[in-house]
Amino acid sequence: VRAERLVIIGGVAAGMSAASRARRLNPQMEVVVLEKGDYVSYGACGLAYFVSGVVPQAEDLVIYTPEYFRDQRGIYALTCHEALEILPAKKQVLVRRPDGETAPTDYDKLIITAGGAPDVEVPGADAPGVFRCNSLADAIALRAFLEERKPKRAVVIGGGYIGLEAAEALRRRGLEVSLLERSATLMEDLEPEIGQWVEERLRAHEVSAHLNSTVSAIDPAADGSLVVSYGQRQTLTADVAVVATGIVPRAELAARAEIELGASGAIRTDDRQQTNLPGIYAAGDCTETFHRVTGGAVYFPLGTTANKQGRVAGENAAGGNASFPGIVGTLVTKVFELEVAKSGLSWAGARAAGFQPEVVKVDSRSRARYLKGKPLRCTLVADRPSGRLLGAQLAGEEGAARRIDVVATALAAQMTVADFVHLDLGYAPPFGPVYDPLLVAAWQALKAIGRRR
Numbered sequence: 001v002r003a004e005r006l007v008i009i010g011g012v013a014a015g016m017s018a019a020s021r022a023r024r025l026n027p028q029m030e031v032v033v034l035e036k037g038d039y040v041s042y043g044a045c046g047l048a049y050f051v052s053g054v055v056p057q058a059e060d061l062v063i064y065t066p067e068y069f070r071d072q073r074g075i076y077a078l079t080c081h082e083a084l085e086i087l088p089a090k091k092q093v094l095v096r097r098p099d100g101e102t103a104p105t106d107y108d109k110l111i112i113t114a115g116g117a118p119d120v121e122v123p124g125a126d127a128p129g130v131f132r133c134n135s136l137a138d139a140i141a142l143r144a145f146l147e148e149r150k151p152k153r154a155v156v157i158g159g160g161y162i163g164l165e166a167a168e169a170l171r172r173r174g175l176e177v178s179l180l181e182r183s184a185t186l187m188e189d190l191e192p193e194i195g196q197w198v199e200e201r202l203r204a205h206e207v208s209a210h211l212n213s214t215v216s217a218i219d220p221a222a223d224g225s226l227v228v229s230y231g232q233r234q235t236l237t238a239d240v241a242v243v244a245t246g247i248v249p250r251a252e253l254a255a256r257a258e259i260e261l262g263a264s265g266a267i268r269t270d271d272r273q274q275t276n277l278p279g280i281y282a283a284g285d286c287t288e289t290f291h292r293v294t295g296g297a298v299y300f301p302l303g304t305t306a307n308k309q310g311r312v313a314g315e316n317a318a319g320g321n322a323s324f325p326g327i328v329g330t331l332v333t334k335v336f337e338l339e340v341a342k343s344g345l346s347w348a349g350a351r352a353a354g355f356q357p358e359v360v361k362v363d364s365r366s367r368a369r370y371l372k373g374k375p376l377r378c379t380l381v382a383d384r385p386s387g388r389l390l391g392a393q394l395a396g397e398e399g400a401a402r403r404i405d406v407v408a409t410a411l412a413a414q415m416t417v418a419d420f421v422h423l424d425l426g427y428a429p430p431f432g433p434v435y436d437p438l439l440v441a442a443w444q445a446l447k448a449i450g451r452r453r
């Protein structure tokens, strides 16, 4: 009997997690990964650290090579193989091979992990000296330009966490850096009090951030520099530009095969990562997922989610029964020395989702004062009618990232702030004040929503 054949489209976080899990669960299964790029299994989350030079070699980001997968795990990871069409009726994928030839390949089970593609292009973004930082190939091209051409002035377009990481990487290389963000907030939905700290930190490192600044064009000048037009006829001149305006799900291949997309435009799956077509699963940045706080679908592309969903898809494709319960919207990043962390909904996000939120702000310290704790700021959002905790954000040089995991846990458990105030969080002077900033914020939130315990 022929072995069951699993084909996976895309070979990074979700794809290789799926391949590894499926093969482990069902060693008889033939597992083939189609990756259109040159690399599989790399840590995309570390790209900015390669650009800055903290990570010396591109290979340092590659977790496993195709040879490792073949020899150690019996997985065929084929680079420079692009899936052109999914043909569900024939259970085939049409593949373009490295020699340019196109041929169909059969599958019994299929997992789509095609990731995300850069969103709407800024006019002129294809000019020389303009880069993205979405894939390892992008980061290699950007770093080569920085090392060979030694540009002095950089513009980063987009103030999400990837734009912020790129700005820091360029600054660490000694460039003058400006950052342009079209909305009024950095990192999508930071509460103003947290965003303010991020802006201050950027200023302290001489990164000039311009909010409410939509870029309308990038024009190459005669001297080889770039003129970036934004806002009301303002311009910036730079030698290099990094476009970090976000991604959209790569879902067109699936859509053409009549695989259902959600309202977000990403592939819709159930909690087993199964699409509407039998035997076809999807995971990672090409899919939308369930938000456990709003109870609705959301496009929230992150590596941590892609790995987990990939594992679930791989397990189910191999005959197992795993499920992915969704996310609560946790994100941490570092802006120079500042840890910035959020989980759940911001006040504005909660309003938009139909809650009646109250937000409180607490300024505290990361350790006991006599141990020279660093300033730590926290905001917390609660729902007035139900008393539910809806989200929190933290910023500070220490203690912000670890505390957000408490919030993420409480959100997954759908805790009320009345329950949250009684959490037995760890305390010793080197780790926090005796009343943890999160607990103080929860007390204040209780007052704000008019409940006591």
Ligand SMILES: Cc1cc2nc3c(=O)[nH]c(=O)nc-3n(C[C@H](O)[C@H](O)[C@H](O)COP(=O)(O)OP(=O)(O)OC[C@H]3O[C@@H](n4cnc5c(N)ncnc54)[C@H](O)[C@@H]3O)c2cc1C
Binding pocket: 009, 010, 011, 012, 013, 014, 015, 034, 035, 036, 037, 043, 044, 045, 046, 047, 048, 081, 082, 083, 084, 113, 114, 115, 116, 133, 134, 135, 162, 165, 250, 253, 283, 284, 285, 286, 301, 302, 303, 304, 305, 306
């Ligand atoms: C600079 C940066 C920093 C990040 N930092 C973090 C972080 O700190 N924490 C975090 O959780 N996440 C982070 N992320 C996000 C994380 O990297 C992504 O969520 C994750 O890589 C998604 O994995 P994926 O497998 O779904 O998709 P991808 O990594 O996008 O991989 C999809 C792959 O599919 C291939 N492909 C697409 N179409 C086809 C086709 N038709 N045929 C064959 N192959 C195809 C693509 O070439 C690509 O290699 C970061 C991302 C970037 C860019």
